[in-house]
Structures are given as C-alpha cells and as structure tokens.
Amino acid sequence: NIGADKPAGIYTNQVTMSVVSSPREISDLTGITNMQEMTSEICASSAEGTSKQLKDTRDGKYYWVSKLADGKCWMTQNLDLDLNEQTTPLTSVTSDVTANWTPSDAGKNPAYTEMVADSGTIYKNESGQRSWSLGDYRIINPTASSDCGSGRNNLANCPTQFVPYTTPTTLNGDKNAHYTAGNYYQRNTVTVSNNSTTSNSSVCPKGWRLPGSGNFTELRTTYGVSNSDVVKLTSAPLYFVRGGGVYQDTKLLDKVGDYGNYWASDVDYYSVDDDVNFVLGRVLRFYGNNYAASGPNITNDYYLGFSVRCLAR
Numbered sequence: 001n002i003g004a005d006k007p008a009g010i011y012t013n014q015v016t017m018s019v020v021s022s023p024r025e026i027s028d029l030t031g032i033t034n035m036q037e038m039t040s041e042i043c044a045s046s047a048e049g050t051s052k053q054l055k056d057t058r059d060g061k062y063y064w065v066s067k068l069a070d071g072k073c074w075m076t077q078n079l080d081l082d083l084n085e086q087t088t089p090l091t092s093v094t095s096d097v098t099a100n101w102t103p104s105d106a107g108k109n110p111a112y113t114e115m116v117a118d119s120g121t122i123y124k125n126e127s128g129q130r131s132w133s134l135g136d137y138r139i140i141n142p143t144a145s146s147d148c149g150s151g152r153n154n155l156a157n158c159p160t161q162f163v164p165y166t167t168p169t170t171l172n173g174d175k176n177a178h179y180t181a182g183n184y185y186q187r188n189t190v191t192v193s194n195n196s197t198t199s200n201s202s203v204c205p206k207g208w209r210l211p212g213s214g215n216f217t218e219l220r221t222t223y224g225v226s227n228s229d230v231v232k233l234t235s236a237p238l239y240f241v242r243g244g245g246v247y248q249d250t251k252l253l254d255k256v257g258d259y260g261n262y263w264a265s266d267v268d269y270y271s272v273d274d275d276v277n278f279v280l281g282r283v284l285r286f287y288g289n290n291y292a293a294s295g296p297n298i299t300n301d302y303y304l305g306f307s308v309r310c311l312a313r
Helices: 042-046 175-179 211-224
Strands: 051-055 062-067 073-075 137-139 163-164 260-272 277-287 290-293
Touching: 051 175, 062 175, 137 175, 211 277
Parallel strands: none
Antiparallel strands: 051 062, 062 073, 137 163, 260 277, 277 290
C-alpha cells in the first residue's frame, strides 16, 4: 500500500496471507439427483435403508437405488438402457467404460437394441453384442412363480405375468418401478467386451459397475436367502424380477414369470478334452419358489439375454 505522497518508482515488500480451508462436505444418497453423481464416499455416508430415485443422464430414465444391509449401494430396479443412436457410443463421461463403445457383432453393425425377440434378432454366437427391449412392463405378482411358457416375442405375450408400465422419466416416487422388467443383454454387451475374461467395464452408469457373483452371494447371505428361499429375493428391499431370458433358439423369450437371471462380471473356465477352454458367464439365478443360487458353477452361455442390476463402485 503506497502512500500518495511517494514519488513514482518501484517499491517492494512482503505480504503474509492466512488461508482457512473447509473440508469438502460429503452428501449421502438423498443429496444427489443423478446416477452419475454416485461415489464410494456418498454410499459410505448413507445410512442403511436409504432409498431414492436417481436419473440416468444418458436417457433420462429414473431408477430406485438403495443402501442395503450388505453395506453396499445397489440399483433395486432393472437397467432399461436402450443402446441406439441417441445413447451410443457409451463414453467415460457418463458410463462405466474406459473408451468409447458401440455394440456390434457379425450379424449387425452397430448392434442396436432390438424391439422384438424373433428369428431375425437372435444370434447364437459367443461374441454377440446384442440386447433387447421387449416392452415397457412390470411384473404383477413378483413373489409367486407363474411361467408364461416359451417362444414369446415380447412381454405383451405374457399378460397374466406382466402389465404395461413405463420406466419413469420423472421423479414419481412410485414403488411399482422397482418391478419393471428392464432390458435383456448378452454378456458381451453388458460387459462392453468381446472376450472371455472378467470385465472391469459395463453398460452401467458412471460410478456403477456390474456385480461379481461374490456380491450376489454376499447379498443372499446378508438377507438369509438360502438356495430354497426365493421370496426374499423378490420382495422388498431387493425387488429382483422374474423376467426370464432371451434364448437363441425356438424358445426366444422364455420362462417369463418364473426364472430370474442376472449377469455377474466374472466367469468360469471349463476344460474340454484337456486342451480346449470352454467359458461361461456367472449369474444370479432363481426360479419357482425353491431355488436361488449364485457363485461358482452357476453359469450360462454368453449369447443369452439376461437382466442387469448395477452396484455402486
């Protein structure tokens, strides 16, 4: 600070600055609005049982998420992301990927999400990267087994199991959204890959990932879901759905209302004739009223179309 009475010139001095830092405030689930805002700190700061609808910024759809008793934050609603011109390529800005990705396979390039399961959309190939959106529906009676049968083209063919219901695009607070069917994805689609290894990327939103089979097993253990206790999986607060799956043969959309199939991130290797490795993706599987299992040996072929639940990183 130079006085007005000083002649023009160059003056020097030393200044001491005092700075007080305030620690960053970490919110819990109730303090965020988008799926992509999720962090491990936010999940850790959330109390068990905290639940909220969060928006996926990629397409504007809302999903119920919850801090469950295993100490982790889960989507408690099936992923319903259509892979199309508007949402792809998936980028690291909004998705759980390290590089831009658009699904493709030998049959279709790009392999955008199909709207029907028929002979023109199935593709029995372990390297396939397809997905299916088979209607906006929710299950009517989630805790009971009621098989719609095989050879179905979409969920409209199963009116006694599923009723029309659109995944919310507003913060509507409707608990029925927990039971939406969502989309069906081949394993190489959900893991954004074309290989036979455990994947560290997925079609999940940024900040989320595909659960490992161990995560599914831990969740079952925490909630006392034995190999023969399906109702606990399909009830609150877990809300898993008996959506069946897309099979690459005449069965097409099959086992709707009975089976629930959810992809895990890890795989199992099997030796064939001692020199050929046969690889299967691990899953969470349940059906009927008396079968629920996950972990090693609970597997399926890569080309099948199954449901997805994402887990916070």
